[in-house]
Amino acid sequence: MHTMKPVTNVIIAGVGGQGVVKASDILTEAVFRAGFDVKKSEIHGMSQRGGSVASDIRFGEQVLSPMVPPGEADFILVMSEDEAQAVESQLKEGGTLLTPESLPGYIDEDADEDEDEETRLRLRCMNVALLGGLSTLLDIPDSCWREALCANLPKRAWEFNEKVFQLGRELVDK
Amino acid sequence: MSDPLERLLLSGDAAVARAALDCGVHLGVGYPGTPSTEILEDFSRLGGKAEWAPNEKVALEVGIGAAFGGAAALVTMKHVGLNVAADPLFTVAYTGVPGALVIVSADDPGMHSSQNEQDNRNFAKAAGVPMLEPSDSQEAYDLTREAFRLSHTHQIPVLLRMTTRTCHSQTVLRRAAPIRITEPDVYQRDIKSRVMIPGYARPAHRRLRAKLAAIEQEFNASELNYVVEGDRALGIIASGVSYMHAREAAPEASFLKLTTTHPLPVALARKFAAGVERCIALEEGDPYLVENLRAHGIPVEGKDEAYRFGELNVGLVRGILANAPAPEPAPPKGRPPQLCAGCPHRTVFATLARQNCIVTGDIGCYTLGVLPPFEAMDSCVCMGASIGVGLGLRHVLPPDEARRVVSVIGDSTFVHSGITGLVEMAYNPPPTGHLVLIVDNGTTAMTGFQEHPGTGKILDHSPSSKLSFEDLVKSIGITRVHVIDPTEDMRAFSDLVKECLDSGELAVVIARRPCLLAERKQTATERAAASKSCTP
Ligand SMILES: Cc1ncc(C[n+]2csc(CCOP(=O)(O)OP(=O)(O)O)c2C)c(N)n1
Ligand code: SF4
Numbered sequence: 001m002h003t004m005k006p007v008t009n010v011i012i013a014g015v016g017g018q019g020v021v022k023a024s025d026i027l028t029e030a031v032f033r034a035g036f037d038v039k040k041s042e043i044h045g046m047s048q049r050g051g052s053v054a055s056d057i058r059f060g061e062q063v064l065s066p067m068v069p070p071g072e073a074d075f076i077l078v079m080s081e082d083e084a085q086a087v088e089s090q091l092k093e094g095g096t097l098l099t100p101e102s103l104p105g106y107i108d109e110d111a112d113e114d115e116d117e118e119t120r121l122r123l124r125c126m127n128v129a130l131l132g133g134l135s136t137l138l139d140i141p142d143s144c145w146r147e148a149l150c151a152n153l154p155k156r157a158w159e160f161n162e163k164v165f166q167l168g169r170e171l172v173d174k
Numbered sequence: 175m176s177d178p179l180e181r182l183l184l185s186g187d188a189a190v191a192r193a194a195l196d197c198g199v200h201l202g203v204g205y206p207g208t209p210s211t212e213i214l215e216d217f218s219r220l221g222g223k224a225e226w227a228p229n230e231k232v233a234l235e236v237g238i239g240a241a242f243g244g245a246a247a248l249v250t251m252k253h254v255g256l257n258v259a260a261d262p263l264f265t266v267a268y269t270g271v272p273g274a275l276v277i278v279s280a281d282d283p284g285m286h287s288s289q290n291e292q293d294n295r296n297f298a299k300a301a302g303v304p305m306l307e308p309s310d311s312q313e314a315y316d317l318t319r320e321a322f323r324l325s326h327t328h329q330i331p332v333l334l335r336m337t338t339r340t341c342h343s344q345t346v347l348r349r350a351a352p353i354r355i356t357e358p359d360v361y362q363r364d365i366k367s368r369v370m371i372p373g374y375a376r377p378a379h380r381r382l383r384a385k386l387a388a389i390e391q392e393f394n395a396s397e398l399n400y401v402v403e404g405d406r407a408l409g410i411i412a413s414g415v416s417y418m419h420a421r422e423a424a425p426e427a428s429f430l431k432l433t434t435t436h437p438l439p440v441a442l443a444r445k446f447a448a449g450v451e452r453c454i455a456l457e458e459g460d461p462y463l464v465e466n467l468r469a470h471g472i473p474v475e476g477k478d479e480a481y482r483f484g485e486l487n488v489g490l491v492r493g494i495l496a497n498a499p500a501p502e503p504a505p506p507k508g509r510p511p512q513l514c515a516g517c518p519h520r521t522v523f524a525t526l527a528r529q530n531c532i533v534t535g536d537i538g539c540y541t542l543g544v545l546p547p548f549e550a551m552d553s554c555v556c557m558g559a560s561i562g563v564g565l566g567l568r569h570v571l572p573p574d575e576a577r578r579v580v581s582v583i584g585d586s587t588f589v590h591s592g593i594t595g596l597v598e599m600a601y602n603p604p605p606t607g608h609l610v611l612i613v614d615n616g617t618t619a620m621t622g623f624q625e626h627p628g629t630g631k632i633l634d635h636s637p638s639s640k641l642s643f644e645d646l647v648k649s650i651g652i653t654r655v656h657v658i659d660p661t662e663d664m665r666a667f668s669d670l671v672k673e674c675l676d677s678g679e680l681a682v683v684i685a686r687r688p689c690l691l692a693e694r695k696q697t698a699t700e701r702a703a704a705s706k707s708c709t710p
Contacts, residue, residue, distance in 0.1 A: 015509050016511075028183065028344060029183065032181075032183045032346065037346055038183065038344075038345070038346060039310070039343055039344065039345045040343060040344045040345075041339060041342065041343040041344075042342065043286045043338065043342070050509065050511060050512050050514070051509055051510055051511030051512075052509050063345075064418045064419070064421045064422040065415070065418045065419045065421075065422045065487065065488050066310070066339055066343035066345065066415065066418065067339070067419075067487045067488070069422070069487060069488035069489050070487065070488075070489040071489070083509075
């Protein structure tokens with residue numbers, strides 16, 4: 001009688017400046033546009049000063065608490081390997097952790113980011129590439145993803161971000 | 175105007191701003207403070223009239239005046255801001271308001287960006303002011319409107335208590351049709367209500383208690399508080415975001431969802447408690463509900479003291495319900511915050527560390543001077559305290575120790591509550607003199623780069639009168655005043671600090687250099703504005 005429909009729990013983590021909040025805005029907007037109830041919660045008090053940031057996104061038919069209950073994350077996205085350790089314990093059994101290493105070939109290991117513009121931009125858009133990877137694991141229409149990307153990024157950045165989003169989809173190593 | 179029934183995804187702060195607009199708020203006034211800051215910024219962006227006051231006390235006083243004039247006024251601040259504004263709060267409860275006055279207190283359980291985690295539900299009871307508590311953005315929207323209605327109907331200021339989670343979580347909401355609560359008109363004189371000399375204040379206190387009794391009756395029958403029928407073995411009384419955690423942790427239980435934290439709907443709670451086998455008040459922070467319900471003879475269970483600290487979540491609520499011992503607080507994970515590379519505060523703290531100063535600090539980005547590699551801060555209590563605490567140390571320490579004491583205060587903090595400290599310094603000078611360092615980066619950086627009187631710009635960044643710190647300090651009677659860019663020549667800055675300390679006089683050094691991030695942000699907005707004005 002009281003059974004609740006399951007809620008999908010996502011955590012996005014990194015440090016200030018890596019686009020954690022932007023990525024969580026895009027994901028939240030995509031699931032919102034897909035018609036789900038959604039709650040997103042993050043603490044960004046000191047993020048401007050390079051501290052750790054984590055954002056919880058929960059969606060489903062009805063979401064109550066805005067925070068992912070401890071150890072119940074279905075998906076965790078981290079923007080750099082060294083941040084993974086801080087949040088890994090939140091992953092539930094059988095959950096999926098996506099890190100830059102989950103996108104083999106996305107960054108050319110031999111390229112120097114100071115020299116190579118493409119590599120520099122790809123690194124900067126790691127947040128959107130990881131969302132591309134996540135999108136293959138969620139049941140959200142493409143159109144919602146595209147609208148969410150456009151609504152949250154300046155027009156001049158659309159083309160490149162759509163490209164890395166697609167790259168993320170293709171490269172992700174599930 | 176956009177479709178009022180449209181589905182929106184908004185933070186609690188944005189929801190309060192939207193609601194203020196939709197119920198005809200004439201003036202929003204406050205002082206920045208996480209997690210409340212975005213309310214007025216959003217209200218201004220939406221076209222509302224919003225302003226930053228020098229501090230929360232002044233903000234509330236401006237709000238009181240607006241409401242005395244028949245307007246609907248919204249005053250916003252973080253929890254500790256209400257300490258600063260407590261003086262007017264306790265007495266405006268007596269005077270009441272003919273317009274409408276709603277004060278948002280944004281509490282920070284867990285201290286994500288605060289110096290304490292005080293629970294401002296206690297303020298509602300202490301001051302005798304009704305308090306409403308939303309648990310998500312829809313409720314933040316609905317209850318802001320309801321708070322204005324209540325304030326106008328009962329001619330009483332109303333507190334809306336948010337927490338970091340309700341302020342910063344984005345959830346789905348639908349707006350309601352716009353209304354107007356009250357309109358200012360010719361001034362209605364009402365001396366006996368608004369001049370609180372003892373002879374008028376005594377009946378005013380009685381009037382307040384009568385209003386609260388009437389409001390309690392209303393709350394007992396109001397839809398704001400409601401029962402969710404479930405298994406009678408367990409009844410949970412909860413409010414705010416704790417209600418959401420608890421519904422999720424115990425979906426089978428019966429619930430009394432409390433929205434009116436003060437006055438509590440005692441009759442309703444009594445009936446609910448009598449109808450369940452085990453009744454527990456589930457709350458974050460202080461045992462406010464437990465103590466107040468028990469004081470009325472309602473048998474409710476509380477939580478173990480160990481759960482008083484920090485935020486609750488679904489896991490912790492399960493622990494409380496199972497009478498499990500609270501888990502050890504997790505050590506802070508991830509990377510601690512730092513002063514930005516190239517932050518002008520860096521050279522200041524490097525200098526103070528090298529000169530082995532005793533630094534009484536204050537609140538802002540520069541508080542990070544306490545962390546390695548500087549570790550150049552010895553105290554930080556509340557906004558403005560750097561100066562008074564420094565003076566106290568100077569008065570009692572042996573002279574050789576006293577001469578090492580320096581007060582460091584940010585520009586926004588100086589305007590907020592440093593000026594009176596400086597007056598004290600000139601009035602009661604310590605025998606060894608004193609040095610106050612104003613780290614003037616031209617913005618309120620800590621809370622997201624808000625303007626203040628020292629920047630010469632108002633909330634929407636348009637120009638206004640600019641407070642000159644140099645002139646102000648001189649007018650207080652302090653003659654040794656220096657303005658210097660600490661980053662231009664570190665050696666010169668270091669020499670100046672030493673010279674001031676050695677002089678044994680009262681000195682103020684204004685270390686002026688814009689915050690790096692604020693400057694970048696400003697050029698970005700200016701560029702955006704310029705490109706916009708080019709298009710027809
Ligand atoms: C009473 C009170 N109100 C608001 C705050 C939130 N707050 C913390 S620091 C600060 C001001 C920081 O500005 P400033 O002094 O200019 O230093 P900066 O961060 O720019 O270095 C504010 C508003 C607070 N801690 N206490
Ligand atoms: S935001 Fe500005 S004041 Fe704060 S640490 Fe960065 S540069 Fe310094």
